[in-house]
Amino acid sequence: MRAGAARKHKTFKTKHVETPETFMRYRVMVTRVQVAERYIxxxxxxxxxxxxxxxxxxxxxxxxxxxxxxxxxxxVGAEETVIVQQPHPLSPEGPLLLSLKDTGKALGLSYSTVYELVTRGEIEHVTVGARKYISREALAHFIQQNTHRGYHR
Structure with a gap:
């Protein structure tokens, strides 16, 4: 990078669904007759x-x-329920810190792979108590640092 050149970070945009989904919730009564044989x-x-x-x-x-x-x-009964969509973790309304599990979901990786990347120091993390979290900025930096073009060895 040239001296004085500003480093550009990619911003991730996700589609946030504003319209809640409507479902029906049914109350169902089940009657089942069962037979068992036993010697007493x-x-x-x-x-x-x-x-x-x-x-x-x-x-x-x-x-x-x-x-x-x-x-x-x-x-025996039905009622309408509304499910409000939670914002995607990487959307602007999402949390600033992601758990390792949520980071894995966002990257399409398993929890153990993310844990290994954090342990090796390849992804910066924040420790709160005994848990590790990854900031959205650290995630974007990791993706930028590991994005390549063409075939290389």
Missing amino acids: RAADEEDAAQKVREEFDRPYGYFGSWKTTASEVEV
């Missing part, structure tokens, strides 16, 4: 039935092989 040691039929009821009262108490014999699905 008991003095009589009433004692056997009581032992099975006691197992049902315990969380995860009745294990066995269940077979669904019938099921019914009924929609």
